[in-house]
Amino acid sequence: MSGSPARPAVAVVGGGVIGLSCAWQLAESGCQVELFDPAPGQGASHAAAGMLAPVSEATYGEEALLAAGLASAQAWPRFAAHLIEASGIDVGLRQEGSLLVGHDPDDAQQLRRLGALLERHGLEAEPLTARQARSLEPALSPRTASALSVPGDHSVDNRRLVTALTVAAERAGTRLHRGPAQPVMQGGAVVGVRHPGASAVHRADLVVLAAGVATSSVAGLPAHALPPVRPVKGQILRLRGAAGLLSRTVRALVSGVPVYLVPRADGELVVGATTEDVGLDRRVTAGAVLELLRAAAAVVPEVGELELGEALARFRPATPDNLPAVGLTDVPALAVATGHHRGGVLLAPLTAQAVVSLALGRPAPAAAGPLSPTRFAAAVERSAS
Amino acid sequence: MSGSPARPAVAVVGGGVIGLSCAWQLAESGCQVELFDPAPGQGASHAAAGMLAPVSEATYGEEALLAAGLASAQAWPRFAAHLIEASGIDVGLRQEGSLLVGHDPDDAQQLRRLGALLERHGLEAEPLTARQARSLEPALSPRTASALSVPGDHSVDNRRLVTALTVAAERAGTRLHRGPAQPVMQGGAVVGVRHPGASAVHRADLVVLAAGVATSSVAGLPAHALPPVRPVKGQILRLRGAAGLLSRTVRALVSGVPVYLVPRADGELVVGATTEDVGLDRRVTAGAVLELLRAAAAVVPEVGELELGEALARFRPATPDNLPAVGLTDVPALAVATGHHRGGVLLAPLTAQAVVSLALGRPAPAAAGPLSPTRFAAAVERSAS
Numbered sequence: 143m144s145g146s147p148a149r150p151a152v153a154v155v156g157g158g159v160i161g162l163s164c165a166w167q168l169a170e171s172g173c174q175v176e177l178f179d180p181a182p183g184q185g186a187s188h189a190a191a192g193m194l195a196p197v198s199e200a201t202y203g204e205e206a207l208l209a210a211g212l213a214s215a216q217a218w219p220r221f222a223a224h225l226i227e228a229s230g231i232d233v234g235l236r237q238e239g240s241l242l243v244g245h246d247p248d249d250a251q252q253l254r255r256l257g258a259l260l261e262r263h264g265l266e267a268e269p270l271t272a273r274q275a276r277s278l279e280p281a282l283s284p285r286t287a288s289a290l291s292v293p294g295d296h297s298v299d300n301r302r303l304v305t306a307l308t309v310a311a312e313r314a315g316t317r318l319h320r321g322p323a324q325p326v327m328q329g330g331a332v333v334g335v336r337h338p339g340a341s342a343v344h345r346a347d348l349v350v351l352a353a354g355v356a357t358s359s360v361a362g363l364p365a366h367a368l369p370p371v372r373p374v375k376g377q378i379l380r381l382r383g384a385a386g387l388l389s390r391t392v393r394a395l396v397s398g399v400p401v402y403l404v405p406r407a408d409g410e411l412v413v414g415a416t417t418e419d420v421g422l423d424r425r426v427t428a429g430a431v432l433e434l435l436r437a438a439a440a441v442v443p444e445v446g447e448l449e450l451g452e453a454l455a456r457f458r459p460a461t462p463d464n465l466p467a468v469g470l471t472d473v474p475a476l477a478v479a480t481g482h483h484r485g486g487v488l489l490a491p492l493t494a495q496a497v498v499s500l501a502l503g504r505p506a507p508a509a510a511g512p513l514s515p516t517r518f519a520a521a522v523e524r525s526a527s
Numbered sequence: 528m529s530g531s532p533a534r535p536a537v538a539v540v541g542g543g544v545i546g547l548s549c550a551w552q553l554a555e556s557g558c559q560v561e562l563f564d565p566a567p568g569q570g571a572s573h574a575a576a577g578m579l580a581p582v583s584e585a586t587y588g589e590e591a592l593l594a595a596g597l598a599s600a601q602a603w604p605r606f607a608a609h610l611i612e613a614s615g616i617d618v619g620l621r622q623e624g625s626l627l628v629g630h631d632p633d634d635a636q637q638l639r640r641l642g643a644l645l646e647r648h649g650l651e652a653e654p655l656t657a658r659q660a661r662s663l664e665p666a667l668s669p670r671t672a673s674a675l676s677v678p679g680d681h682s683v684d685n686r687r688l689v690t691a692l693t694v695a696a697e698r699a700g701t702r703l704h705r706g707p708a709q710p711v712m713q714g715g716a717v718v719g720v721r722h723p724g725a726s727a728v729h730r731a732d733l734v735v736l737a738a739g740v741a742t743s744s745v746a747g748l749p750a751h752a753l754p755p756v757r758p759v760k761g762q763i764l765r766l767r768g769a770a771g772l773l774s775r776t777v778r779a780l781v782s783g784v785p786v787y788l789v790p791r792a793d794g795e796l797v798v799g800a801t802t803e804d805v806g807l808d809r810r811v812t813a814g815a816v817l818e819l820l821r822a823a824a825a826v827v828p829e830v831g832e833l834e835l836g837e838a839l840a841r842f843r844p845a846t847p848d849n850l851p852a853v854g855l856t857d858v859p860a861l862a863v864a865t866g867h868h869r870g871g872v873l874l875a876p877l878t879a880q881a882v883v884s885l886a887l888g889r890p891a892p893a894a895a896g897p898l899s900p901t902r903f904a905a906a907v908e909r910s911a912s
Binding site: 379381382383425426427428429431432435436438439445446447448449450453 | 764766767768810811812813814816817820821823824830831832833834835838
């Protein structure tokens with residue numbers, strides 16, 4: 143052990159929102175933290191819309207994900223307040239809720255099904271007529287068919303969040319290494335990390351892999367140790383000059399195509415996102431940009447007048463059961479925090495809390511129980527037998 | 528006079544395709560040339576599609592522009608060959624012709640009208656069925672309504688052209704100053720140029736203003752000296768990965784929206800362009816990108832699979848009568864070469880030839896006669912009286 147039991151040494155591999163949140167909270171809890179990432183915050187965290195929307199994203203049969211999302215959403219206001227205090231950076235938390243919009247009659251039918259699901263779960267959501275929706279958000283198209291208000295689903299500015307987490311983590315004592323790292327095993331256990339090709343080992347009592355889609359291809363570990371994570375490509379746009387256009391997140395189905403529009407305080411409007419199972423294809427494609435702009439302009443016609451600031455492609459880390467993988471693996475001293483798919487920003491507080499608990503040997507939060515990565519190790523063993 | 532009569536000193540202000548072509552040809556003709564531009568080739572020339580298409584662009588009532596375009600198109604193959612030899616850079620001249628496509632029945636009707644106009648002018652164009660068009664370009668949508676083959680309208684790679692012209696101009700002796708310049712008057716005549724704010728004068732026997740949309744706002748000259756040039760905003764896309772998709776320029780009307788797709792040897796596909804009278808608004812807008820991608824994907828569905836490499840906005844310099852302004856002004860020793868609107872690349876050889884003629888006191892090419900900028904001075908005087 144390189145740290146005292148009271149101050150465990152933790153190496154975090156990956157500096158996206160998840161890795162940074164873990165590093166910050168670990169350091170604040172007294173751990174000696176080193177974080178490794180060649181380009182911190184430049185993966186999925188850079189493209190994320192920053193929606194905190196467990197209710198809008200509720201899906202039949204994904205109750206554990208819903209419970210984790212609700213628990214983490216509840217933790218968000220305190221997490222944000224604490225982060226703003228620790229970093230001095232406003233993370234742009236917006237608590238105006240979300241408006242879900244059905245564009246044509248088929249889309250409206252889909253929205254009614256979601257409304258029924260939310261009601262069954264006792265989640266707060268209010269059906270609105272198109273007229274009511276347009277009085278809340280006058281920029282909505284006159285063709286809007288129906289709407290559902292979800293007052294508890296909020297958003298945060300993903301890029302301010304990355305900056306604030308970086309500052310807060312470093313202020314709390316985290317050492318940030320802008321380079322890659324891989325775990326080092328000794329006698330069946332992980333004992334630290336090193337730069338690929340280097341011999342010096344950064345010894346650690348716990349190594350946390352939070353490298354998003356790269357997590358399942360980390361070298362030097364037994365195959366069963368790592369959860370299966372596949373890349374789900376998302377393309378997303380940043381429009382500019384939208385100050386005052388929308389006052390809350392608008393999510394819509396437009397002839398079956400899902401699109402969301404998330405306003406920022408500085409007049410940016412985030413329009414996303416595609417969901418593509420195409421491997422690690424990093425291209426921004428004409429078809430994706432066309433689909434997003436077409437859907438967004440159908441929902442809010444004034445979108446056409448805005449500046450197209452950015453078009454980005456990144457990869458969400460997804461697991462086979464759509465639940466993140468957060469917790470200790472069956473390799474001693476090796477934990478993972480990945481597989482957050484569309485929910486990395488939402489699930490950051492819960493994930494950090496779970497990782498701090500295991501670093502300090504405390505009980506993990508209940509909602510994090512189903513996220514244990516060992517559920518995949520069992521599946522790997524079964525499929526191998 | 529700072530040069531001998533046999534070697535006049537010429538200052539060219541503006542380093543786009545027009546200014547560079549003039550500088551190159553002037554230097555090759557024995558002039559001492561200095562060219563001034565803070566960012567050579569980064570204006571309209573950087574965004575241009577590079578079409579050499581006087582026939583496809585023929586319009587009722589614009590016979591002088593058609594004549595100038597045809598004369599310059601005829602000069603292009605020699606101009607290109609000479610430029611490649613002088614610079615060692617292949618400018619990507621493609622001589623496969625153009626295919627004009629009508630997407631829906633109304634578009635097809637428009638195309639028939641253009642076909643009739645071309646026939647009246649004796650210009651080469653052949654109506655094709657949709658099936659014939661698709662056998663030439665199999666990537667065309669099965670919904671294509673009709674087509675017109677224009678075998679004489681070609682294209683050149685605008686960016687290779689800028690690079691080649693820069694190299695050739697410098698090799699021929701042009702001194703390139705990467706900074707702004709304005710004309711200096713003395714006794715009613717222009718005597719050279721200087722950097723704004725500086726006192727040193729670069730003396731010249733002739734000053735050629737080729738600064739695109741900036742030409743009509745050049746400081747220090749009498750108002751009547753400069754042709755009225757207004758910015759016509761164009762937005763244009765560069766897609767990538769299109770090698771082999773199209774073998775020639777495809778121009779289309781899609782429910783009345785004009786779009787063109789110009790292939791490059793390296794797999795780039797240029798998709799343009801909007802035509803917007805919105806002043807100097809430099810933003811790339813969501814609406815323009817949506818319109819271009821929608822139209823392009825309607826004509827060639829596979830466009831959706833391509834990478835969106837760039838979206839750009841620049842300004843075409845347009846005059847009230849749509850003809851360029853090329854020639855001596857009524858201020859002694861001051862010439863202009865601007866107002867080329869959509870045709871700067873096409874009209875570069877003719878413009879350079881005209882400017883060389885006036886620098887050396889030779890007769891200008893006949894097709895350049897109607898381009899004299901003094902036609903506007905007369906209009907300004909009339910409107911002032």
